[in-house]
Amino acid sequence: MYQGIRISGFGGQGIISSGVLLAYAGMLDGKHVTFFPSYGAEMRGGTANCSVVISSDEVTTPVVSQPDTVIVMNEPSLAKFEPLVKPGGVMIINESLVKSRPKRTDIKVVLVACNRIADELKAPKIANMAALGAFCKQTGALSIEAIAKAMPKVFKRAKPEMLELNVQALRKGAGLN
Amino acid sequence: MSEKLLMKGNDALAEGAVRAGCRFFAGYPITPQNEVPEYMSWRQPQVGGAFVQAESEVAAINMLYGAAATGTRSMTSSSSPGISLKQEGISYAAGADLPIFFVNVARGGPGLGNISGAQGDYFQSVRGGGHGDYRTFVMAPYSVEEMGNFPLHCFEVAEKYRVPAMILTDGVLGQMMEPLEFKFPEVDPKTLKEPDWALGECKGRKNRLVGSYDLVEGKLEHVTLARAKRYAQIEAEEVLFEDRLCADADIVLVAYGIAARACSAAVKMARAEGIKVGLFRPITLWPFPKRQLRELADRVQAFLVVEMSLGQLVDDVRLAVEFEAPVHLHARPSGVTPSGEEILKKIKEALKAGKGEPVCSSR
Amino acid sequence: MLQQMNKRPESLVDVQMHYCPGCGHGVAHRLVAEVMDELGIRERTIGVAPVGCAVFADHYFNCDMIQGPHGRGPAIATGIKRSKPGCIVFSYQGDGDLASIGMAETVHVAGRSENITIVFINNAIYGMTGGQMAPTTLLGQKATTCPAGRDPKVNGYPMRMCEMLATLDGARYLERTSVHNAANVLKTKKALKKAFQYQIEGRGFTMVEILSTCPTNMGITPLDACKFVQDQMLKQYPLGVYKDIQNVSGN
Numbered sequence: 001m002y003q004g005i006r007i008s009g010f011g012g013q014g015i016i017s018s019g020v021l022l023a024y025a026g027m028l029d030g031k032h033v034t035f036f037p038s039y040g041a042e043m044r045g046g047t048a049n050c051s052v053v054i055s056s057d058e059v060t061t062p063v064v065s066q067p068d069t070v071i072v073m074n075e076p077s078l079a080k081f082e083p084l085v086k087p088g089g090v091m092i093i094n095e096s097l098v099k100s101r102p103k104r105t106d107i108k109v110v111l112v113a114c115n116r117i118a119d120e121l122k123a124p125k126i127a128n129m130a131a132l133g134a135f136c137k138q139t140g141a142l143s144i145e146a147i148a149k150a151m152p153k154v155f156k157r158a159k160p161e162m163l164e165l166n167v168q169a170l171r172k173g174a175g176l177n
Numbered sequence: 178m179s180e181k182l183l184m185k186g187n188d189a190l191a192e193g194a195v196r197a198g199c200r201f202f203a204g205y206p207i208t209p210q211n212e213v214p215e216y217m218s219w220r221q222p223q224v225g226g227a228f229v230q231a232e233s234e235v236a237a238i239n240m241l242y243g244a245a246a247t248g249t250r251s252m253t254s255s256s257s258p259g260i261s262l263k264q265e266g267i268s269y270a271a272g273a274d275l276p277i278f279f280v281n282v283a284r285g286g287p288g289l290g291n292i293s294g295a296q297g298d299y300f301q302s303v304r305g306g307g308h309g310d311y312r313t314f315v316m317a318p319y320s321v322e323e324m325g326n327f328p329l330h331c332f333e334v335a336e337k338y339r340v341p342a343m344i345l346t347d348g349v350l351g352q353m354m355e356p357l358e359f360k361f362p363e364v365d366p367k368t369l370k371e372p373d374w375a376l377g378e379c380k381g382r383k384n385r386l387v388g389s390y391d392l393v394e395g396k397l398e399h400v401t402l403a404r405a406k407r408y409a410q411i412e413a414e415e416v417l418f419e420d421r422l423c424a425d426a427d428i429v430l431v432a433y434g435i436a437a438r439a440c441s442a443a444v445k446m447a448r449a450e451g452i453k454v455g456l457f458r459p460i461t462l463w464p465f466p467k468r469q470l471r472e473l474a475d476r477v478q479a480f481l482v483v484e485m486s487l488g489q490l491v492d493d494v495r496l497a498v499e500f501e502a503p504v505h506l507h508a509r510p511s512g513v514t515p516s517g518e519e520i521l522k523k524i525k526e527a528l529k530a531g532k533g534e535p536v537c538s539s540r
Numbered sequence: 541m542l543q544q545m546n547k548r549p550e551s552l553v554d555v556q557m558h559y560c561p562g563c564g565h566g567v568a569h570r571l572v573a574e575v576m577d578e579l580g581i582r583e584r585t586i587g588v589a590p591v592g593c594a595v596f597a598d599h600y601f602n603c604d605m606i607q608g609p610h611g612r613g614p615a616i617a618t619g620i621k622r623s624k625p626g627c628i629v630f631s632y633q634g635d636g637d638l639a640s641i642g643m644a645e646t647v648h649v650a651g652r653s654e655n656i657t658i659v660f661i662n663n664a665i666y667g668m669t670g671g672q673m674a675p676t677t678l679l680g681q682k683a684t685t686c687p688a689g690r691d692p693k694v695n696g697y698p699m700r701m702c703e704m705l706a707t708l709d710g711a712r713y714l715e716r717t718s719v720h721n722a723a724n725v726l727k728t729k730k731a732l733k734k735a736f737q738y739q740i741e742g743r744g745f746t747m748v749e750i751l752s753t754c755p756t757n758m759g760i761t762p763l764d765a766c767k768f769v770q771d772q773m774l775k776q777y778p779l780g781v782y783k784d785i786q787n788v789s790g791n
Contacts, residue, residue, distance in 0.1 A: 032356075
């Protein structure tokens with residue numbers, strides 16, 4: 001299996017930590033993984049994006065130029081990444097903040113109200129987890145359990161209650177309760 | 178030796194160096210290597226080492242010159258423009274026989290260029306870089322795991338032969354995260370034998386001098402020729418490379434670092450189509466695996482060099498194969514990583530050209 | 541009858557120095573060596589030799605020595621001191637080395653208050669390369685790169701290092717002295733001793749700027765060179781203590 005992912009949004013939406021979390025979960029799952037962030041000048045102006053690869057084979061390039069899945073957390077990211085998605089790929093859109101919709105018809109579009117889910121859990125900063133939940137459901141590349149297992153390794157200073165809320169957001173994003 | 182960790186390449190370099198016994202680091206901010214000094218700034222105090230944010234790359238390499246002269250395993254890192262500035266100190270360290278270790282997390286150039294990963298500093302690394310006749314031991318990792326494990330080897334080779342040693346990597350490998358294991362026991366520098374040239378307290382011995390000059394007529398030549406013997410020994414004994422599927426290959430890709438990863442994708446695709454392609458990856462860029470390439474030249478139809486520079490590695494490959502086989506080139510300079518698909522296309526073009534004029538291309 | 545008044549300091553190697561007649565380096569070397577002897581630090585001192593006439597200082601001081609690139613002495617000294625905090629580290633530099641090519645290293649080693657001592661020889665000219673204009677060359681003073689004399693419109697103005705560094709919190713002891721006559725030679729030794737003493741006590745960055753003579757490159761006699769220091773240089777570079785941590789409140 002091979003799953004190339006791009007995650008994009010504002011700085012502060014947990015874009016980078018989402019990517020690291022996916023990579024860590026993939027590693028614990030025994031997969032080959034890479035994570036590659038946007039950095040330097042690309043980070044100025046408040047947008048952030050990253051590439052993650054989860055694969056059963058050695059990963060050759062960490063920069064995902066034709067993603068199987070794109071997670072779009074804010075409006076500008078949609079226009080930037082819509083052209084890149086592989087035909088037949090998936091675009092997960094945070095419908096709480098993104099009002100536009102892709103014009104392409106050869107990709108699967110999944111709408112998730114990430115911020116609403118986070119607000120319902122009274123933890124507005126974990127909207128990214130709802131998107132990752134949807135990712136698990138849509139791609140099957142990782143299980144929610146695998147991501148939950150990676151959380152304490154990536155969020156080393158998070159309290160257990162916070163990690164529990166993260167898992168709830170993952171589940172809600174996947175349409176589970 | 179250790180658990181599997183998920184680390185950024187730059188962090189792996191820093192942690193790998195600390196575990197290898199590095200106890201002095203001086204650096205200056207420049208993208209895409211900033212994580213290295215950032216990591217060292219908290220990690221060195223933990224192990225009783227020193228970290229200095231220098232006023233410039235020039236100052237940083239000279240701090241290293243001083244620290245290394247005391248026998249301390251010392252490191253600096255920078256990215257292309259900063260490495261240019263460090264060449265003065267590297268030349269002095271070579272001339273003073275000091276075992277310094279430095280890393281170039283290279284970016285696109287020339288000039289300010291960009292901050293993407295690139296390989297345009299190949300000549301600078303393997304041909305000396307600074308002034309005078311000298312050589313630098315150069316390693317080119319192609320994974321985060323190698324980023325973490327190569328610093329120890331660099332220190333050991335640098336100390337054994339008293340030469341500067343460097344890792345030439347790039348922004349992609351520096352910024353990416355990947356699982357790794359540190360495959361060596363942590364080095365406690367206190368257990369290392371103090372070199373008989375190291376500066377310190379001269380109580381009970383003759384005072385020691387470290388320097389790179391000799392104005393007595395003809396004497397410097399003797400010093401340089403003696404050093405050249407060590408260079409010859411390095412060339413004979415310290416070559417590292419990896420070859421994949423070269424045994425039955427009609428065409429062999431030659432690439433190092435991140436470009437070799439793109440090539441391994443191309444090899445997979447080509448093999449799936451029944452094209453016999455191999456990958457030869459120099460791990461040490463100096464010493465260069467000349468003999469191994471020369472031997473391959475007798476068996477293969479052609480070589481295709483894939484490099485993220487205008488055509489630098491290709492020179493070394495051509496010198497090595499002595500025109501026994503055509504050497505084609507696919508060059509992507511100034512911060513572009515080639516894709517497996519485009520390399521596959523170039524493989525086909527090269528095979529079509531056969532023994533004719535080598536194909537040189539970009540894009 | 542000849543009588544030996546002072547023997548060679550143990551901190552100097554018993555070789556003939558290459559310095560020209562009337563050059564101030566030999567005196568300055570001897571003063572540094574006497575201070576090392578008197579403070580009993582020879583066996584734990586590491587010196588940094590510059591590029592310039594004093595490049596050979598590594599062969600004259602009888603302690604561990606290192607010679608490095610032009611102007612980088614303060615950076616080299618930093619690397620040594622951070623690796624060997626128990627050692628006493630000094631960097632011996634001329635005016636081109638310290639105030640021109642090594643200006644950044646000089647300012648920042650003081651800014652970091654690195655616990656080292658700089659011995660700065662200011663003779664207002666480049667010696668080793670043959671009499672070119674230095675950053676400290678006086679207005680009107682002739683040099684091979686300002687043959688008509690230093691013209692501020694073309695060459696700018698001479699730089700006062702003690703005054704500049706005195707503005708930095710990290711500078712703990714700065715004194716300008718001279719070796720152009722016996723009284724000032726004694727004062728120079730006192731200043732050097734204080735600077736090294738401060739380093740032993742871990743007080744941070746210290747520097748002694750020593751006004752010196754270069755008759756060869758000025759094309760004058762040694763006596764006239766001393767007179768040049770007395771009549772010309774002292775006006776531009778007044779002697780005295782520019783910073784002493786003991787006199788600064790809040791430190």
